Amino acid sequence: MAQPDTILIIGGRLEALQKAKELGLRVVFLQHKERLLPGQADTADVLLLVDYLDWEVTRPIVRAAHEAYGFTAVMTLVEQATELAGRINDMLGLGGTSFEVARRFHDKLRMREWLHHTGFESVGCAEVTSAQDVRDFAERHGFPVVVKPLDGTASRGVAVIHSPADVEESWAEVTGLRGRADLPMATFYPVDRFIAEEYIDGVEYSAESFSFDGHHVVVSLTGKFHDGCVEMGHALPAILPEDVETAAVAHVVGFLTAMGLTDGVGHTEIKLSSKGPRIIEGHDRVAGDRLLDLVAVTHGFDMERYASGWPMRVLPALADRPEPVLGSVTKWVNGSPGTVVAVEGVDELRAEPGVFAVDVHVSPGDVIEPMADNFGRHVQVLVTADTTAAAIERIDSLMDRVRIVTRPAVG
Ligand SMILES: Nc1ncnc2c1ncn2[C@@H]1O[C@H](COP(=O)(O)OP(=O)(O)OP(=O)(O)O)[C@@H](O)[C@H]1O
Ligand SMILES: [Mg+2]
Structure with missing residues (x-):
């Protein structure tokens, strides 16, 4: 028997579970073992630790969980699980976003083709499998050309190519990301196929x-x-x-x-x-x-x-x-390439009026490389004020309070 108060949540952060619990819901939580965060097991009523990227494995487990706990909706806030949520909605007839719609968002080529097909807007876009494909695309659409993974995230592998002379090097650089299992979140966002797009100014x-x-x-x-x-x-x-x-x-x-x-x-x-x-x-x-x-x-x-x-x-x-x-703003402070020695000024900054949070994503001993994507950012500062303009002014006056001290790598 379906119980009206049970929801299936897939992936994401602890707060999502806590908020569902505060609403009086029973939470069945489906998480990948690489992403289980402190507090999640305690907060969820039921924890399913599954390689949810594998539908063949996930399908029977979700079916069984549905029979056992009778959830009536699926919710996810993380991109790597949106298509899965769609598959579950379709399989169990729960309503909610279908696999087809979720895939249309996730697959950037599909999105462009769909928007063109519906007459909503047309932006030149095609799959590219070689530097020559990029040059051919530029022949049709002109430079600059944007080359990016078909289903990427965090700006990983996004290149803006300004001239024919830059195509070869940019192509080699972005396709060099294929198979890089060492990159953060590589399990969830492997780089594989690429698209070229018209540059939107x-x-x-x-x-x-x-x-x-x-x-x-x-x-x-x-x-x-x-x-x-x-x-x-x-x-x-x-x-x-x-x-x-x-x-x-x-x-x-x-x-x-x-x-x-x-x-x-x-x-x-x-x-x-x-x-x-x-x-x-x-x-x-x-x-x-x-x-x-x-x-x-x-x-x-x-x-x-x-x-x-x-x-x-x-x-x-x-x-x-x-x-x-209110108005609010967030900005990132990055350290110079080298080995992190210390991150200074964080507690003092947290105590400043208007500072909503300071999140530190590097620790002493970490090696900082030149930034290539969102994972190469180090300290996030969040500030609120009466208006957006006041928040920007405030954060700009505070950004130099955080210092990421690095020691240059010995070459
Ligand atoms: N066709 C385009 N024309 C101009 N700029 C583009 C185009 N496509 C991407 N960009 C720029 O590159 C950025 C990253 O591209 P996109 O958002 O598609 O990748 P992403 O990996 O999903 O990034 P993120 O997760 O950081 O949003 C965009 O926010 C935009 O600034
Ligand atoms: Mg984006």
Whole structure:
């Protein structure tokens, strides 16, 4: 017998489980053994430790868990499990996002083809299997060309190629990532196939959304700080003229509708280009970099709580976009290449007014290499203030308080 109060959560952080428990739900937690975090086993009512990347193994276990515990919805906030959640929804007829829709978000070529096919927007995109393919693509679409993994994350293997002379070297560099089992999260995001895309100019934003039965609420538009293709920070709500914001929100809502998402979280990256708003990529998962925490404090809307509460219908739908009550920003401090000797100033910075959190991702003894992707960032500082502009001003005055002391590698 199905019990109405049981949810299956796949992967993610401890807070997702805690929030589901606070809503009074029974939590069956499906996790991969490489990702089990402290506190998760205690918080979940049931823990299934499974290689969930293997559907043949996961399918019978989920079936048995469904029979045993009778969960009525599946929820995941991590990209590596969105297609799995879709398979489970399809297999058990739970409603929720299907495998087909989840795959459309995850596979960047499929997304581009789908958006073209639906008439929503057309951005040149093709699979490339050689440097010659990239040159041929550039013949058709012009430079710059973006080459990136078909289903990558964390900006790993993303290259912007500006001229024919750069193709060979860039291609060798990005394809050199194939088979690199030593990279962080390599189990979940192996680099394999590549696409080439037309370069979209303009300033980039992301939209953090939640969809209720096909009604898409863009909770926050978020501004970005970049170093090359790597995101070095975010600020929200984005500082935009009202008409530009309205156009960006409308584009995101159109995108989510075209993609066929009806319920749950969305994270859509867009550029306001010289040709109008264009999608960079979209996801049926939350943004990284703790943006969901910043959305919760700036807009008073907790996407993580809703991710369990909405499919179980223990929280009501939002009718309108929530008004921001604060501004917030996050930026990363990176150490110079070498061996980390110390990370200084963290506790003092945490005690400063307005500092929401300081998360340290390096320890003494770690070797810092030149940054290649999101995993090559070191200390994340999160700040809130009355407005976004005030938060940016505040964080900029604080960033030099953290010092990552490194000793150059002896060559
Ligand atoms: N077609 C494009 N035109 C211009 N810039 C692009 C394009 N595709 C990607 N980029 C830039 O590269 C960044 C990373 O690309 P993308 O978001 O597709 O990769 P990702 O690995 O999923 O990154 P992340 O997980 O950090 O969002 C984008 O945020 C954007 O700044
Ligand atoms: Mg991205």
